[in-house]
Amino acid sequence: MELKFIDFKSMSMCKSVGMEGLMKFSSSFLDSKLMFGVNVAPSFCSHRGLLTKASYSSTSYDATRSVSKKNFLEDTYSYKINGTNHTSLYFRDKWVLDASDDEYGGVLVNAERLPSDPDKFTFVLRASLSHWKVKGKKGVWLKLPLEKCDLVPVAVKEGFQYHHAERGYVMMTYWIPEEPCMLPSNASHQVGVGGFVINDKNEVLVVQEKHFTPALSGLWKIPTGFIHESEEIFTGIVREVQEETGIDTEFVEVMAFRHVHDVAFQKSDLFFICLLRPLSKQIMVDDLEIQDAKWMPLVEFVEQPLIQEDDMFKKIIDIFIARLGKRYCGLSVHQLVSKFDDKLSTLYFNTVDDPNLNCQAS
Amino acid sequence: MELKFIDFKSMSMCKSVGMEGLMKFSSSFLDSKLMFGVNVAPSFCSHRGLLTKASYSSTSYDATRSVSKKNFLEDTYSYKINGTNHTSLYFRDKWVLDASDDEYGGVLVNAERLPSDPDKFTFVLRASLSHWKVKGKKGVWLKLPLEKCDLVPVAVKEGFQYHHAERGYVMMTYWIPEEPCMLPSNASHQVGVGGFVINDKNEVLVVQEKHFTPALSGLWKIPTGFIHESEEIFTGIVREVQEETGIDTEFVEVMAFRHVHDVAFQKSDLFFICLLRPLSKQIMVDDLEIQDAKWMPLVEFVEQPLIQEDDMFKKIIDIFIARLGKRYCGLSVHQLVSKFDDKLSTLYFNTVDDPNLNCQAS
Structure with missing residues (x-):
């Protein structure tokens, strides 16, 4: 399997991100590289930057794909964040979270297929946001069930806000475009x-x-x-x-x-x-x-x-x-x-x- | 300063908790000891036990009060959870979170005075729940602003559920009595x-x-x-x-x-x-x-x-x-x-x- 080294700082899409590390991954996922290093900070509907420790600038990646496939849809993916080893989950042919399109140009993340580990989630969520931005997506809907509560701080640090909650879940949103947020309000x-x-x-x-x-x-x-x-x-x-x-x-x-x-x-x-x-x-x-x-x-x-x-x-x-x-x-x-x-x-x-x-x- | 060792297993209020450790703290806080070791698992309105790793039975405490006061209202409190050292915050004369009574026998936690550290919060929240149970309180309202998102998983693990959320906060609830939950619904x-x-x-x-x-x-x-x-x-x-x-x-x-x-x-x-x-x-x-x-x-x-x-x-x-x-x-x-x-x-x-x-x- 061929591995390529890609320096995101040199990529044209990589504007003002300050991603300090580099990544190596399989050439079969080359189109996915665009997901990384893209500044997805929206001007509206988002609290990106509220928690400065979550900014890209303090994070370095070093990633390799594991050779051992688990099944057709999932695979393991080894990477480092700030020097710590992690093994992340990805979905075959895409580094993004499993999500369906909504009628308004947005995506609804599949709550059934979320990773449980916050570090894995951090990695995949960043990749997913970058991917959706490239794809021109607008609103991102992320429903986190009570048992996935460990992912809430990750989502907030990546710029998500709360939208509404019911007893067993909290719905979070992220508005990607640099135009006024058009996401509907919650019940009033x-x-x-x-x-x-x-x-x-x-x-x-x-x-x-x-x-x-x-x-x-x-x-x-x-x-x-x-x-x-x-x-x-x-x-x-x-x-x-x-x-x-x-x-x-x-x-x-x-x-x-x-x-x-x-x-x-x-x-x-x-x-x-x-x-x-x-x-x-x-x-x-x-x-x-x-x-x-x-x-x-x-x-x-x-x-x-x-x-x-x-x-x-x-x-x-x-x-x-x-x-x-x-x-x-x-x-x-x-x-x-x-x-x-x-x-x-x-x-x-x-x-x-x-x-x-x-x-x-x- | 006199220190006392208290074995919670021997306390009459300590039913079916399985608290394995022991605590030592200043005698001036003796009334606060009742907060620990009380089984606050409600029958309704709660997901206590959803995340088994959060149950009391796997946790041991070893706590000492620090001699260095920071100010009139706050103090540091050193304790161990599962062998790890922590320094927790407490409020003078009470080990509970700052909260006001509501009209229906419940309490609304003061969102302005929440600790930021999840470990501190775990400790104080458990103590607070035990205290409120002893006091006969019913519903607990915990409003967690976006910037305190790290506390969400702690609250869930202690048995809280989501009630509603707005862009900048999530409101969580805990129903203490062993009778049907009477907390109002959120907007419908x-x-x-x-x-x-x-x-x-x-x-x-x-x-x-x-x-x-x-x-x-x-x-x-x-x-x-x-x-x-x-x-x-x-x-x-x-x-x-x-x-x-x-x-x-x-x-x-x-x-x-x-x-x-x-x-x-x-x-x-x-x-x-x-x-x-x-x-x-x-x-x-x-x-x-x-x-x-x-x-x-x-x-x-x-x-x-x-x-x-x-x-x-x-x-x-x-x-x-x-x-x-x-x-x-x-x-x-x-x-x-x-x-x-x-x-x-x-x-x-x-x-x-x-x-x-x-x-x-x-």
């Missing part, structure tokens, strides 16, 4: 629901929570909660009412919604105020979250000082009363599939063609 | 907006995007986009229309909204369909995202096959036409502050008391 909102349930005795289903804002001490309020992951508003509120009070209900409509910012973790909150029809009567209080629950006469509910003295509560009650008096249209629920994304989606709107309905704008 | 939704803008010639403002679903090739659609962090729906749509087409508009109302799941990063999407009044005429196309924009006669817009053949687009157009014919009420915008959280919030509802409006339910 939590979604809450509240349910007005009124029975045929004109009583409203109300609760007192165990944890509450001191300013609202003593208030009997409607059941509320957050919808679960991928849950509908119209099923989420039925579940919440059932969990908190034991009452089964049927969703009627969304009467209004509230939008507020900078709540949990600086995110925003959308709260949908729903009208529900009760299907059962017997209350069973959820001991974990709820102090007490009861059917409360509408007049008594409305006349609570904390409701009458608060602009928002007062307005919501006005809407509720108007709806009970059939002087108000809420948004009812309609499920349909669109060619836009071939997904079953839920559209909330006033019923347009119902002859019994009279929703007219001025 | 992205919020999009679309705007119907119609001028006095009965022309609709439409665009063709540079990136589109192939199935929608050729469709002239309304301007759409995502709202920014902490942005209102009613300002976000005005901004999006302006950015994409250069047309200034005034928000009229939300006519309907769509809810769909499992979109970007398995999150959900809420899309608000708005009605806007144009304040200018001259179109200026945004070259980055938009291929073309124009004023299109309403009839021509509505009769596009891709709209007529799609249940969702057709329904949304029906609503739009009904609204133009004043046979439909959307939700108008009202801003107010509530005692509930003392925040300026935006309530979207039909105008209840407007005598010109006739929004009546069946």
Whole structure:
């Protein structure tokens, strides 16, 4: 097997990198050499240089390919970083991490095939970034499962930022082009629901929570909660009412919604105020979250000082009363599939063609 | 200074930990000893044991307090883990990380006062978890800024999970009690907006995007986009229309909204369909995202096959036409502050008391 020595300082693509070492590797991987020594520092969307110890300038490489192949897709690769011996993993015919293209000119790294060793990862990640830059790629998506947490510091030192995280993984991104970052933001909102349930005795289903804002001490309020992951508003509120009070209900409509910012973790909150029809009567209080629950006469509910003295509560009650008096249209629920994304989606709107309905704008 | 030797195996609180070593430290920190050797493995919300190499059972401690104080708040602390010498940081009178209580019986670790060294952090984090367990604390919130990324693997190995992440930090959590995890979820939704803008010639403002679903090739659609962090729906749509087409508009109302799941990063999407009044005429196309924009006669817009053949687009157009014919009420915008959280919030509802409006339910 022929080995070639390549001094990256002499390569035309090697601009301002200061790579001090040299590399030797098999001629069958010559096209891969372009991956090394390329300055991939982007101007946006990246914290490259935040941790100066991670810059190329302090690192020297001395690499040789191992002669012992492990299997068709993988091979070992021996190299030195700052004089320390490492054996790295590479994928046949490419020195880059296994990744698939996304629809926007970016790549999504295959989380299943990440090396476990941080030093191996450092080496392959640098090569991969250089390769993707040469290929004109834009955003790089790197999903690191909890069990690959040792790779997080490596990715940060190579210029990655956090994008979002779920319990079992953190998604990191790197924006390659020297133009404004076009990567989408992560989720920005939590979604809450509240349910007005009124029975045929004109009583409203109300609760007192165990944890509450001191300013609202003593208030009997409607059941509320957050919808679960991928849950509908119209099923989420039925579940919440059932969990908190034991009452089964049927969703009627969304009467209004509230939008507020900078709540949990600086995110925003959308709260949908729903009208529900009760299907059962017997209350069973959820001991974990709820102090007490009861059917409360509408007049008594409305006349609570904390409701009458608060602009928002007062307005919501006005809407509720108007709806009970059939002087108000809420948004009812309609499920349909669109060619836009071939997904079953839920559209909330006033019923347009119902002859019994009279929703007219001025 | 008196030094005491404490065998944690003999302590009543030391259950099933298998701590093999022993510790020596100043008697003035005797109350802190309780922090060590306590099994803090929770049954829920935790991946303790995922990485077996991090379990206590393989670790032995040998610690002595340094006699040289650095300042009032900090001190050095010498100890051994598996035979290796370390010098750890502690805070005067407490071996725990600096943290504040939250409203739900949990603690939020002060990100400003985290040690930088992973070994120091390992030691202090273990002590802190044991301390918080003794104190009956529930959820632990650990915000690790990008520059403290080296601490992420330590936290994972001690049983923390990811909760959410923003560009510059990852938030990690640990649920201590042996009962179901009550920590709130992270943000679940992205919020999009679309705007119907119609001028006095009965022309609709439409665009063709540079990136589109192939199935929608050729469709002239309304301007759409995502709202920014902490942005209102009613300002976000005005901004999006302006950015994409250069047309200034005034928000009229939300006519309907769509809810769909499992979109970007398995999150959900809420899309608000708005009605806007144009304040200018001259179109200026945004070259980055938009291929073309124009004023299109309403009839021509509505009769596009891709709209007529799609249940969702057709329904949304029906609503739009009904609204133009004043046979439909959307939700108008009202801003107010509530005692509930003392925040300026935006309530979207039909105008209840407007005598010109006739929004009546069946």
